[in-house]
Amino acid sequence: MAVSIVLPRALFQYAKGSNTVVLDGPFATVEDALDELAERLPAVTDRLLTEQGELRPHVNVFVGEESVRFLEGLATKIPDGATITIVPAVSGG
Amino acid sequence: MPNSPPPGSTLVLVGTSKGAFILSSDRSRKKWRVDGPHFPGESVYALAYDDRGGRHRTLAATRSFHFGSTIRLSDDFGSSWTGPERQNIRFPESSGLSLVQVWQILPGPRNEPDLLWAGVEPSCLFESRDAGENWSPVKGLLEHEHRKQWTPGGGGMCLHTIVPDAANPRRMIVAMSTGGVYRTDDAGEHWRPRNVGVRAQFLPNKYPEFGQCVHKVVSHPARPERLFLQNHWGLYRSDDSGDTWQDVANGVPSDFGFCMQMHPHDPETVYIVPMQSDEFRCAPEAKLRVYRTRNAGSSWEPLTKGLPQEGAFETVVRDALSADSHDPAGIYFGTRNGKVFASANDGDEWSLIVDGLPSVCCVKAATVS
Numbered sequence: 001m002a003v004s005i006v007l008p009r010a011l012f013q014y015a016k017g018s019n020t021v022v023l024d025g026p027f028a029t030v031e032d033a034l035d036e037l038a039e040r041l042p043a044v045t046d047r048l049l050t051e052q053g054e055l056r057p058h059v060n061v062f063v064g065e066e067s068v069r070f071l072e073g074l075a076t077k078i079p080d081g082a083t084i085t086i087v088p089a090v091s092g093g
Numbered sequence: 094m095p096n097s098p099p100p101g102s103t104l105v106l107v108g109t110s111k112g113a114f115i116l117s118s119d120r121s122r123k124k125w126r127v128d129g130p131h132f133p134g135e136s137v138y139a140l141a142y143d144d145r146g147g148r149h150r151t152l153a154a155t156r157s158f159h160f161g162s163t164i165r166l167s168d169d170f171g172s173s174w175t176g177p178e179r180q181n182i183r184f185p186e187s188s189g190l191s192l193v194q195v196w197q198i199l200p201g202p203r204n205e206p207d208l209l210w211a212g213v214e215p216s217c218l219f220e221s222r223d224a225g226e227n228w229s230p231v232k233g234l235l236e237h238e239h240r241k242q243w244t245p246g247g248g249g250m251c252l253h254t255i256v257p258d259a260a261n262p263r264r265m266i267v268a269m270s271t272g273g274v275y276r277t278d279d280a281g282e283h284w285r286p287r288n289v290g291v292r293a294q295f296l297p298n299k300y301p302e303f304g305q306c307v308h309k310v311v312s313h314p315a316r317p318e319r320l321f322l323q324n325h326w327g328l329y330r331s332d333d334s335g336d337t338w339q340d341v342a343n344g345v346p347s348d349f350g351f352c353m354q355m356h357p358h359d360p361e362t363v364y365i366v367p368m369q370s371d372e373f374r375c376a377p378e379a380k381l382r383v384y385r386t387r388n389a390g391s392s393w394e395p396l397t398k399g400l401p402q403e404g405a406f407e408t409v410v411r412d413a414l415s416a417d418s419h420d421p422a423g424i425y426f427g428t429r430n431g432k433v434f435a436s437a438n439d440g441d442e443w444s445l446i447v448d449g450l451p452s453v454c455c456v457k458a459a460t461v462s
Binding site (some may be wrong): 010011040050051 | 157176180189
């Protein structure tokens with residue numbers, strides 16, 4: 001089942017101008033989906049993950065309406081047909 | 094910048110906490126055009142102009158608060174910038190390290206026009222062999238045995254200073270906060286600490302082999318064995334390529350400061366902007382003074398004409414002082430309060446050329462070839 005990844009505006013330029021990337025699933029976890037995204041659009045995942053494969057500190061990932069930071073991080077499971085939303089944290093200076 | 098500046102023009106690249114600005118003027122350096130912000134909202138701690146190999150390339154190290162850091166290139170003075178698609182400075186996964194930001198970009202020698210270096214946080218040196226498009230870490234520093242003992246200063250654990258030896262292509266000095274000065278004599282294979290005589294005020298052992306918080310090192314290509322060093326407390330000179338250092342804080346109101354700039358034509362002349370202390374980090378007595386030595390540190394004179402001498406609670410950080418290559422030289426600095434000051438006569442007189450910018454992180458002056 002397909003999984004949709006909704007991107008913030010700042011990353012449209014790295015996704016051929018799209019705000020949503022649809023990946024053919026199924027994927028067991030968020031990490032699996034991001035691995036597939038890295039195959040298709042590595043410029044996007046460069047900006048979401050550090051070189052160590054960790055989520056950047058000010059990037060939030062939601063599965064449905066739940067932040068993975070309060071679930072199991074990148075190991076959070078994805079239900080079939082889920083929407084993953086990438087949201088820059090409300091932080092800065 | 095819609096119109097490219099003609100040859101002989103002066104460029105002053107200003108990096109701030111909220112983007113980059115490109116200031117340009119003719120040789121007289123009296124009227125300035127301000128172009129920007131480029132990369133609004135992203136901090137820019139390193140900029141460089143590279144006129145080797147027939148290019149007019151500007152390089153900017155940008156850091157998005159959310160999405161990480163990269164080096165972008167422009168071959169038309171900022172009218173357009175490369176993305177790039179992939180973030181072009183990345184640590185290998187096996188290192189266990191992740192890039193925080195780029196602190197320095199330095200074009201290499203003229204006889205190797207595609208060679209550049211970048212200093213980054215966490216402390217490491219990167220090298221590009223294709224004029225800045227792709228970068229790889231210098232293994233001798235990446236895998237240095239002291240790495241676990243380097244600790245971050247107030248700005249982060251950064252390698253901020255790169256000083257290649259103009260007479261010996263296998264020799265280079267780098268400086269980091271904290272960690273101190275390291276030198277290679279074999280083109281980056283091995284790096285030895287070179288901090289004898291440099292004080293570490295903040296440690297129980299004031300003179301360790303390494304671990305100093307060195308803020309800037311400069312050298313003149315005509316006399317590469319002589320180095321000047323602005324320390325976190327301390328002002329030093331070395332006449333033996335960094336093997337030993339001597340205190341040269343002769344007549345300055347404070348030997349604490351961040352920035353230091355070599356005169357482009359005179360190996361005896363150096364500029365600094367002292368700060369009151371490592372707690373206050375503002376101009377001493379709220380008087381904004383550049384200090385200049387014309388005798389390699391034997392004495393220093395305050396340069397105040399045109400600079401505010403009361404109520405100037407200004408801070409000038411480590412890369413925010415620069416010089417162009419004209420004669421007389423143009424000297425430039427930017428402040429944390431968003432002001433950029435310029436002198437078109439070796440520092441004798443100053444004027445405010447732009448105000449109200451975001452906090453200035455770096456200033457790089459250049460002459461368009």
